[in-house]
Amino acid sequence: MHGSASTREQGPPATESARPVVSESPPPRAVRLRGVALRWLRFNGIVIGLYLLAFVLWEVASRVFAIPTFILPSPLTILASAAEEPSVLATHTSVTLQEVVGGFLLAAAISIPLGMLLIYSRLLERLVYPSLVAFQAIPKVALAPILVVWFGFGLTSKVVLALVTAAFPIVINTVIGMGQAPREMLYLMRSLRASPWQIFIKARLPVAAPYIFGGLKIGITLAVVGAVVGEFIASNSGLGYLLLVANNNLDTPMLFAVVVVLAVMSSVLFYAVEAAEAILLPRPLRRSQRRLDPGANA
Amino acid sequence: MSANDTLVTDPPAAAVRAEEVSMVFPAPDGAELRALADVSLDLPPGAFCGLVGPSGCGKSTFLMLIAGLYRPTTGRITIDEEQVVRPWDALGVVFQRDALLEWRTVWDNVLLPIEVKRLDKKKYRDRATRLLELVGLTGFEGFYPGELSGGMRQRVAICRSLIHEPRLLLMDEPFAAVDALTREKLNFDLLRLTAESQTGRGTTVVFVTHSIEEAVLLSDQILVMSPRPGKILRLIGNDLPKPRTLATRSEPRFHALVDDIRSAFHSMGLV
Ligand SMILES: Nc1ncnc2c1ncn2[C@@H]1O[C@H](COP(=O)(O)OP(=O)(O)O)[C@@H](O)[C@H]1O
Ligand SMILES: [Mg+2]
Numbered sequence: 001m002h003g004s005a006s007t008r009e010q011g012p013p014a015t016e017s018a019r020p021v022v023s024e025s026p027p028p029r030a031v032r033l034r035g036v037a038l039r040w041l042r043f044n045g046i047v048i049g050l051y052l053l054a055f056v057l058w059e060v061a062s063r064v065f066a067i068p069t070f071i072l073p074s075p076l077t078i079l080a081s082a083a084e085e086p087s088v089l090a091t092h093t094s095v096t097l098q099e100v101v102g103g104f105l106l107a108a109a110i111s112i113p114l115g116m117l118l119i120y121s122r123l124l125e126r127l128v129y130p131s132l133v134a135f136q137a138i139p140k141v142a143l144a145p146i147l148v149v150w151f152g153f154g155l156t157s158k159v160v161l162a163l164v165t166a167a168f169p170i171v172i173n174t175v176i177g178m179g180q181a182p183r184e185m186l187y188l189m190r191s192l193r194a195s196p197w198q199i200f201i202k203a204r205l206p207v208a209a210p211y212i213f214g215g216l217k218i219g220i221t222l223a224v225v226g227a228v229v230g231e232f233i234a235s236n237s238g239l240g241y242l243l244l245v246a247n248n249n250l251d252t253p254m255l256f257a258v259v260v261v262l263a264v265m266s267s268v269l270f271y272a273v274e275a276a277e278a279i280l281l282p283r284p285l286r287r288s289q290r291r292l293d294p295g296a297n298a
Numbered sequence: 299m300s301a302n303d304t305l306v307t308d309p310p311a312a313a314v315r316a317e318e319v320s321m322v323f324p325a326p327d328g329a330e331l332r333a334l335a336d337v338s339l340d341l342p343p344g345a346f347c348g349l350v351g352p353s354g355c356g357k358s359t360f361l362m363l364i365a366g367l368y369r370p371t372t373g374r375i376t377i378d379e380e381q382v383v384r385p386w387d388a389l390g391v392v393f394q395r396d397a398l399l400e401w402r403t404v405w406d407n408v409l410l411p412i413e414v415k416r417l418d419k420k421k422y423r424d425r426a427t428r429l430l431e432l433v434g435l436t437g438f439e440g441f442y443p444g445e446l447s448g449g450m451r452q453r454v455a456i457c458r459s460l461i462h463e464p465r466l467l468l469m470d471e472p473f474a475a476v477d478a479l480t481r482e483k484l485n486f487d488l489l490r491l492t493a494e495s496q497t498g499r500g501t502t503v504v505f506v507t508h509s510i511e512e513a514v515l516l517s518d519q520i521l522v523m524s525p526r527p528g529k530i531l532r533l534i535g536n537d538l539p540k541p542r543t544l545a546t547r548s549e550p551r552f553h554a555l556v557d558d559i560r561s562a563f564h565s566m567g568l569v
Contacts, residue, residue, distance in 0.1 A: 184397035191365050191391040192414040193384070202414070206401045282401045284442045 073253040078260065081253035088242070093261055095238040099155060099227040100269065103162025104220050111167045111219075112212060115174025119204075136168040140226055144233035158230035158238065165226030166219035170212070177211025178204055210285050213277040220273050224266045239265075311343035311500035312377045312386070312466035314364060319373035320527075321359050333359045335527035336373070341519070343465075346492065346503045348513030348536075350559065351523030352566070357506045358394075360528065361468050364504060365391055377466060390464030390501075392472040396455040398443040404430070404454050405439040411462040422461055429457040433487045449480035453487065460491060460501075467492070467503045474508070485515055489542055510563075514555045515542055522562050532562050 055075045061067070062074035069077055082089055118125045144161055151157035181204045189199045231240025239258050246254035278286055316339040325331040333356040341347055351357050362368040363375055366385040375382045390411075398407050408430065412422045430436055433453040443451050452472055459467060472488075473481045492501055507513050513520050514536060522532040538551055546552055 182395070182397065184393045184395050185399070187362075187365075187367055188391060188393065188397045189414065190367060191385045191389055192411050193387065194414045198414055202410070203399065206399070282442075284400045284444050 070250055070252045073256055077253045078256045081251070082257035082260070089257065089261060092237055092239050092242045092258075093265065095155070096224075096227055096231065096240070096262075097265060099158040099162055099230070099238065100220075100223045100265070102155075102159040103226060104166050104223040104269075106159065107163045107166035107170055107219055107223065108216060110163075111170035111215070112174050115171045115212075116178055116200075118171075118175050119178040132168065132171060135164070140165050141229055141233070144230050147230070148234045153234055153236070158227045158235065161230035162223040162226035165229075166223040169218040169222065170215040173211045173215025173218075174208065177208030177215075180211065181207040206285065209281055210277075213273065213281070216273050216277075217270055220269045221266050224262065224269070228262065310465070311345075311502040312388070313343045313379070314341040314466065314502060314504070315339065315376045315379075316360075316364070317374050317376070319360075319363060319370045319375060321356065321363065321368065322371040332527035334363075334370075335529050337528065337530055338373075339521070339530065341502055341504070343502055344500045345519055346517045347505065348517030348520045349504060349506045349523065350508065350510055350513045350520060351528060351531075352525050352563070353508065355523045355525050356528030357523060358470050360523075361391075361470050361504060361506055364466075365389060365468055386466060388463070388465040390459035390462070390467040392452075392455050392459045392467075392469040394471045394474050396443075396451045398451055398454055398458075400443050402442075403439065404435065404441050404443070404446070407443065407454055408457045408461055410458060415462060417462065425463075426457070426461055429460055429491070430454075432491055433457060433484075447480075449476040449484065452476055452484065456484075456488065456491065465501055467501050469503065469505045471506050471508065473512070481509075481512070485512060486544075489516060493541065510556050510559045511547070514538070514552060514559070515546060520555075520559060522559055524566060531566070532559075534559065 059074045059076055062072060062077075067074075073081070114128070118128060140161060143164065144157075147157040147160050151160055185203050185207075186199065189203050194202065227238070228240035228243070231238035232244060235241045239262055243255060243258045246252075246258060316337050318336045318338055319334060320332070320336055321334040323331045323333055337356075337360060349357050349360070359368065363370050364377075364382065366382045366389075369383075377386050399410065402410070405426065408426045409419060409422065412419050427436075430439065433456065435450060435453055435457070438446065438450070443454065446454070452475070456469075456472065459469075473484050476484065492503055503517075505513070505516055518536050520532075520534040520536055521530055522534065523529065524531045534555065536555060538546055538549065538555070
């Protein structure tokens with residue numbers, strides 16, 4: 001049995017000639033790399049430029065208007081604060097990262113199969129779904145003290161909090177995705193006497209995959225929130241803890257530095273999930289393929 | 299014994315019988331919706347049967363019943379004397395919507411039945427190539443369905459329905475969603491494909507359409523169904539000579555048959 005969505009048999013020899021051949025002899029590696037870099041820059045240049053401009057304006061404004069650092073530090077002040085003790089920031093970042101990734105992976109490992117089971121069992125759906133919804137309605141901060149009692153002061157309680165925060169969108173999206181296979185497709189599979197497993201692996205799962213990845217993308221950012229909330233409540237390490245310390249010391253630049261690190265970490269994790277999607281899913285199922293204007297991805 | 303006799307040892311096309319088949323669906327208001335009423339039919343192996351009838355008269359339902367995807371409320375359907383309780387093994391189905399798997403290439407879509415039935419893919423490569431060639435899709439093997447036109451997609455669906463050498467082919471308005479010109483082309487593609495299949499094991503075809511011309515062009519037998527609850531109103535033998543070509547459509551006999559069926563619809567007050 002081969003992997004769900006990536007099931008792709010090799011076509012006959014004729015397949016190769018079906019696609020337009022781009023170039024006859026590849027240019028030297030250096031030239032090719034420069035080409036790639038240039039294209040990337042042309043594509044992203046405006047975005048990068050605008051961000052840089054915003055930072056420059058911020059820096060200039062905070063100097064010109066002499067904004068007090070404890071209210072809004074300038075970008076360079078934040079950078080300096082982060083660079084002052086890079087190992088401190090790095091240590092706490094690594095703690096939070098572990099909590100987030102651990103919680104997220106556990107959430108995915110539990111939520112995706114759970115979402116699939118819910119589709120196949122009416123009883124389970126009626127049993128689990130309402131409590132899932134009720135659980136989601138609880139603010140996760142309220143759970144943190146209980147989790148600390150159960151799992152202690154250390155890493156585990158934050159991993160669990162990240163898990164429960166990230167799980168909901170993954171379950172819901174899996175359930176939605178699993179129900180998306182069109183009726184004709186299922187009838188077609190049944191007309192070929194496909195087994196329930198074949199229908200699952202060859203039809204339902206590939207259709208669900210983009211939805212599941214949607215849930216994972218929301219989930220990974222929520223896992224960061226969950227971990228930091230946990231650190232806020234009870235911990236002696238992690239970015240949430242560092243945030244509290246900076247706050248107590250009225251160290252606004254440090255506060256901002258931590259916020260920036262959190263933002264960067266969330267973004268990197270988000271794009272990591274997106275990269276996994278791009279690698280695992282065949283082209284027609286990828287996010288960028290389902291844009292509104294089809295001409296845009298020529 | 300000549301070489302040709304070896305073909306005869308293959309299982310022949312399916313013989314389809316429906317015995318007073320009725321189908322009742324639960325309607326949303328709690329009432330019952332009678333979709334088919336006492337439909338009986340006897341299709342000899344290898345017949346190409348066109349099924350025409352007004353929209354909502356139960357044509358799709360009837361096809362689903364033959365496919366073994368629905369169970370009749372009363373009556374029974376047999377294929378080769380055996381009652382249908384689940385999809386028959388050598389069955390090919392084409393739905394109105396092509397139901398292609400978007401994440402599979404044309405090639406992988408066509409070979410899906412082989413994969414599902416765990417047959418040896420290597421043995422069917424040539425057949426896949428040949429089928430795609432017959433419908434003019436050579437060179438598109440590596441394309442995804444999203445990169446094809448509606449008519450091309452439907453052709454892929456037809457190739458997929460034929461890859462495993464089905465002995466019964468059920469087609470539910472397969473060309474309803476394509477433009478008139480493409481439809482004409484697809485009609486002749488289909489004639490060629492089924493003729494080709496018949497040099498092998500032979501295929502019984504039930505073809506649902508709401509185009510009377512299409513039914514007359516393609517079939518040996520034409521079933522005219524009444525409005526809901528669907529009954530078989532008339533069974534018309536179509537003796538137009540084969541192979542049917544573009545010229546068939548200008549024969550007087552073609553128009554006589556079309557008029558005949560149209561007047562049957564007329565008598566139902568439908569035209
Ligand atoms: N799965 C179903 N559930 C309930 N009613 C159905 C179902 N399938 C078809 N029907 C009803 O049966 C009747 C016949 O439908 P159908 O066989 O699709 O007609 P046709 O294909 O001739 O247009 C319609 O009135 C339709 O509403
Ligand atoms: Mg129909």
